[in-house]
Amino acid sequence: MTIVNYLTxxxxxxxxxxxxxxxxxxxxxxxxxxxIMTILILYTLKDIDFNSRPYGLKEIGSVFFTAFLHIxxxxxxxxxxxxxxFYMVLVQYFI
Amino acid sequence: MKYQNELKKAxxxxxxxxxGYGVLGFAFGLLLVSFEYDWYLAPLMSIFIxxxxxxxxxxxxxxxxxxxxxxxxxxWFINIRQSFYGLSLLKRFKQTSPFKNYLxxxxxxxxxxxxxxIKDDKELSKKHYYVFLTALNQSYWFIGSxxxxxxxxxxxxxxxxxxxxxxxLFVVLCIExxxxxxxxxxxxxxxxxxxxxxxxxxxxxxxxxxxGIALVLLFTFKQKVQNELS
Numbered sequence: 491m492t493i494v495n496y497l498t499x500x501x502x503x504x505x506x507x508x509x510x511x512x513x514x515x516x517x518x519x520x521x522x523x524x525x526i527m528t529i530l531i532l533y534t535l536k537d538i539d540f541n542s543r544p545y546g547l548k549e550i551g552s553v554f555f556t557a558f559l560h561i562x563x564x565x566x567x568x569x570x571x572x573x574x575x576f577y578m579v580l581v582q583y584f585i
Numbered sequence: 586m587k588y589q590n591e592l593k594k595a596x597x598x599x600x601x602x603x604x605g606y607g608v609l610g611f612a613f614g615l616l617l618v619s620f621e622y623d624w625y626l627a628p629l630m631s632i633f634i635x636x637x638x639x640x641x642x643x644x645x646x647x648x649x650x651x652x653x654x655x656x657x658x659x660x661w662f663i664n665i666r667q668s669f670y671g672l673s674l675l676k677r678f679k680q681t682s683p684f685k686n687y688l689x690x691x692x693x694x695x696x697x698x699x700x701x702x703i704k705d706d707k708e709l710s711k712k713h714y715y716v717f718l719t720a721l722n723q724s725y726w727f728i729g730s731x732x733x734x735x736x737x738x739x740x741x742x743x744x745x746x747x748x749x750x751x752x753x754l755f756v757v758l759c760i761e762x763x764x765x766x767x768x769x770x771x772x773x774x775x776x777x778x779x780x781x782x783x784x785x786x787x788x789x790x791x792x793x794x795x796x797g798i799a800l801v802l803l804f805t806f807k808q809k810v811q812n813e814l815s
Contacts (some may be wrong), residue, residue, distance in 0.1 A: 534645070
């Protein structure tokens with residue numbers, strides 16, 4: 491992971507010293523980050539069991555709560571912490 | 586000290602990052618020990634990996650015993666945006682040896698944001714200023730995560746549900762992405778490929794499969810995705 495992380499960051503320094511990056515690379519750079527963020531949200535939620543109570547409602551509710559806080563207050567620390575505590579309260583006190 | 590002014594200036598520009606990295610690092614440390622890993626993994630990972638979202642995801646990877654190749658590919662795609670940070674810094678980093686490699690290694694989202702917004706001050710030694718800034722930022726992350734792991738391994742409170750911090754982090758990053766891009770298409774592709782992957786492949790291959798499907802879709806609908814913008 492260390493190696494890949496470094497390779498990711500060193501990549502442009504090695505390949506694009508002189509020339510401009512090709513178009514398809516710029517395309518990926520612009521449009522892939524939002525795609526991967528969406529995938530990662532669902533990746534962290536992939537083990538929800540929708541077939542039994544409470545049908546993933548706690549997770550979905552907490553996602554909306556976090557999103558709401560973030561759109562409202564625009565402070566990422568507040569959103570992440572309040573969202574997590576909201577979820578922890580849900581799973582610990584409302585089984 | 587010879588480069589005192591550079592250090593001072595680097596410190597004052599890094600204060601906002603101190604807040605963010607300290608708190609998020611702390612959360613990472615807590616989460617790590619809640620999965621019953623030893624506390625010293627937190628400082629080790631913060632020195633050698635040093636990537637916020639990736640370190641959070643790494644906890645899940647280790648836990649699920651995901652294969653190395655899958656980890657490598659997923660890591661690359663999670664951090665792909667950082668592959669392009671360097672492009673705009675090629676010039677700035679030209680005369681920074683012997684620190685250049687460390688500067689590249691330490692190029693996180695926040696460090697990049699600082700490096701690209703600050704103005705060059707002729708009286709300061711640029712490369713020392715850059716390296717202090719990068720190292721200070723990493724030290725906040727290091728201290729935050731180590732404290733989180735140490736305190737988390739001492740206290741025994743109920744951490745059930747703490748793993749949601751990762752989901753919350755991605756929700757926040759996703760909203761920020763939307764603000765920048767104002768284009769719903771990539772998000773739809775993300776949702777579609779994840780759900781397809783959840784349904785079709787085993788749980789431990791889901792991430793890598795989603796990335797694959799998403800890439801195919803992104804290029805298939807390239808024209809459409811780009812037109813949305815104008």
